[in-house]
Amino acid sequence: MRKVMIGNHALSYGAKLSRARVIAAYPITPQTDVVELLSEMCANGELDAKFIKVESEHSAMAASVGASATGVRTFTATSSQGLALMHEVLHWAVGARTPVVMGNINRALGPPWSIWTEQNDSLSQRDTGWMQVYAQNNQEVLDSVIQAYKVAEEVQLPAMVVLAAFVLSHTSEAVEIPEQEKVDEFLPAYQPRYKIDPEEPHAFGGLTDPNGYFELRYQIQKAMEGAISRWEEVGEEFGDVFGRKYGLVETYKVSDAKKLIISSATLASTARTAIDDLRKRGEKVGLLRIRVFRPFPSEKVKSVLRSIDRAMVIDRNISFGASGIFYQEVKAACYNEENMPPIFGIITGLGGRDVRKEDIIQMYEDVMKRDKPKSDIIWKGVRV
Amino acid sequence: MKLTIPEKEVMGHGHLACQGCGAALSMRYALKSLGKNTVLSVPACCWSVIDGPFPHSAVNIPLFHTAFETAASTASGIKAGFEMQGKDVNVVAWAGDGGTYDIGIQALSGAAERNDDIIYVCYDNEAYMNTGVQRSSSTPWGAWTTTTPIKHPKDRPKKDIIGIMAAHRIPYLATASPAYPEDMIQKFIKAKDIKGTRFLLIISPCPPGWKSDPSNTIKLARLAVQTRIFPLIEVKNGQEWKLTKKVHKPKPVVEYLRLQGRFRHLTEDDIALIQKNVDENWEILSRKLL
Missing domain, CATH: 3.40.50.920 (Rossmann fold)
Structure with a gap:
């Protein structure tokens, strides 16, 4: 089905089609439409997800990490100051190896206040270990959310789908909405390798001395390296199923x-x-x-x-x-x-x-x- | 014979708490009450060390370490994840006073306002003990800490976290002391069966931070109650205030203060002022009690 939608709504549809189970988000211009539509979808039963309307982006990311660690697909979205506030927990999402997917609307940071587009917000998060994909149109925004979950869950790293403030976030374009059945086939339910489970108790993230920490960081880099070919392959596979091919x-x-x-x-x-x-x-x-x-x-x-x-x-x-x-x-x-x-x-x-x-x-x-x-x-x- | 303290232990051996740590004892009672179907969200605090370094863990239930100000928000996320899987699990945020009164209060207030279905426990040792005894907003008036040296001890009263949490009208909040394990356990068991945000504040003596003898931990936890410095109460919906341990003949605060090096510098006038404040706070509380 083709539908005219703004880039923000392409994120919401991406999350919906990916069957996100927990959403935790806080409003910020120009991201608000993303969460407004998702609230609507959760409220009317279109999307079977729990939406935690947190009191800050810091809590949005913390709640996302917690939810993802229980083994459910988790989504959030933010922009600019919000992403900057999340910074500490962005690192936590990576260290905890939680495949959260987030939409980020590229907006300039203050001061002075600006709501217009610039990439410094997401690029300042370059070294956190988040995967980042920059979309050029609304179709790619929607498609990239689905691909992001597929790669993120395989390599156990979070991923950010980035779009330009207003140029995409508030610009309407015709977007093909993939069929849910095909998306389900392309992106099956999340099967976590590790999860918080009282039946199999573990401590997650406990104090790790120099004998162990180094190797955990090595593994994150190896996961990133592995993700290079996966983005390429998943983009190809997406093309085979949906007729739109993507690459690195x-x-x-x-x-x-x-x-x-x-x-x-x-x-x-x-x-x-x-x-x-x-x-x-x-x-x-x-x-x-x-x-x-x-x-x-x-x-x-x-x-x-x-x-x-x-x-x-x-x-x-x-x-x-x-x-x-x-x-x-x-x-x-x-x-x-x-x-x-x-x-x-x-x-x-x-x-x-x-x-x-x-x-x-x-x-x-x-x-x-x-x-x-x-x-x-x-x-x-x-x-x- | 009916046991007032559940016999079954959840917490194992080998935790790293200091001798006489009130927080270790409180965890043990909490887990006896809540059982194994429980998950902990633990921010930076003594307990992020007490549980043991990787790959060790002393609690025998899942423990998710999280950033300092995120005990509540992480717990909310964990609960949501379980809910979406149809699993009914006790999700407990377990934080110190720094992570509760100070850096984590925003996330706690957010979770409480949303009435997220979590149990938030603050083991209150009245300073940043894990980083070496720096003052927090929970540190009582007159106390020494490494950032409130004897020449300029804490000059503001302890923050009224109970008042703050009651103002959120959460379904259940309570105070507890490891010197009254039956009372504490009753409160955890009660909290377990209530839906929504539940908040428990536990007075948690800390021998290295309070400069007290480890063998006096229980005595101090008892004196805090008997002097009415830390009354044992529970509050339903922010409105029904109830005293769970009546103190008929309150002891003078000096008995509590004199066992702790952090109050050693106090003059008689200082102690008289503390006594006056405790009496006033009791008056305020008694007006709220049912």
């Missing part, structure tokens, strides 16, 4: 490309239209959209970059004192490789400033005529 990255017109634009989320969809225009002018340019940011698809990124003469990364985020974060990651992946092109890092669109097709074309024209980067940041669209 998405490429567009790269087969003959000499120049490459690298970006994520909705900036990448804008870049795609810019590439169409540039191609008409004879530019051999392609797009690499990084969809799964954690685990980072280094091999995929390198394999695309090998045949490229010049690449630019467009970041709607910044690691203050360093550079754009996707730029850092791409550069780091390529550093020890032979024959890698110069990579330029562009920061633009912070705090939701609009980035249009024309802006990307202008960036491209400016950057691609340069020989090599003189610094790690090329600012675009900032008034100074």
Whole structure:
């Protein structure tokens, strides 16, 4: 069934189709529609789930971890300040190996107050051990929630489905709602390997000295590494069942490309239209959209970059004192490789400033005529 | 003969509590009352150490360690998970006074307002004992701690957590003391069969933090009640207040204070002031009692 819906509701439908059993959430602009629709679904019996209307995002994540640890599928959603408040418990979800799935709406952090899109909220959680997938349209939001549960439950790590504030969260698009039966087949009921169970009592998370802690961290990294191929395979399998294929990255017109634009989320969809225009002018340019940011698809990124003469990364985020974060990651992946092109890092669109097709074309024209980067940041669209 | 304390032990051997720890004894009584169909949500507190390091555990029931301010919210999540599986399990948040009065009060208030179906137990040793005796909002007036040194002891009274929890109109709340195990056990058994948020506050003497002799733990837990510093009560729906242990001839507070090094610096005037406050608090409480 096709339905016109905003990105926020695509998250709610994703959670519903995945048959989340416990939802714990706290409202924050611009996430509210996600939880409003889920409340509605729980209230009218469409979704057989317990919705805990907690008093903060910190408690939302704590309750999600507790519920997930009993072996039930758990969902939450937040944004910006809410995600920042969760930070401590995000680590707990990973250490406890609870496959919670969360929607996060990318919104700039205060002060000053802003409700518009920027990726610093989710990228600040880069090192927590959460898997992160950045969606470029509402269909991908819904589909990614279902895939996230499948991967998360296999590798026993939580996953975040990330979408841009307003650009997706409040923009209506036609979305295909998969049939419940097919989703059930694709994503069977959660079978936890370990769970809180009075019939088989264990302590979870007790004090672990340096003799044991190190190995537990090693296992988290191994789970992340294992998740790389699983995101790819699950994306393929999803395509076989539902007709929409996904991968760790998405490429567009790269087969003959000499120049490459690298970006994520909705900036990448804008870049795609810019590439169409540039191609008409004879530019051999392609797009690499990084969809799964954690685990980072280094091999995929390198394999695309090998045949490229010049690449630019467009970041709607910044690691203050360093550079754009996707730029850092791409550069780091390529550093020890032979024959890698110069990579330029562009920061633009912070705090939701609009980035249009024309802006990307202008960036491209400016950057691609340069020989090599003189610094790690090329600012675009900032008034100074 | 009818036993007033259930014979069956749930808690095992090998816990890591200090000698004379009130919190270890309280856990033992709690689990005797609640039985094995119980799960603990334990935030950072003495009990996150007492239970034993990985892979050991002393309680013989599932114990989920969680972040400092999340005892209640994690318990709410655990309960919801069991409910969705059709399992009826006692879910108990078990926290110290720091995790209850201070850093965890928001999550506790949230769970209580929602009337989530959990039992929240605060074993109250009146300071951050696990980190080395720093003051909490539960530390009584006049007490020494490492952050309220003798030259400037705690200058604010203990926070009225019972008043706060009663104001949430939760179905059941009670105070308990390990010196009165029958009373404590009755309260746990009663709490077990009530739906909604239940709150138990246990006075929990701490020899290293109170600078008291481990052999005096029971005596102190008894004197806290007999001096009316810590009356044993239960409150239903925040409104029906009942005294469960009547104290006919209350003992002077000095008997309680003098057994504890944390009050050693107090002058006679200080002690007189504490006595006055205890008498006043008793007056306030007696007006609420049925």
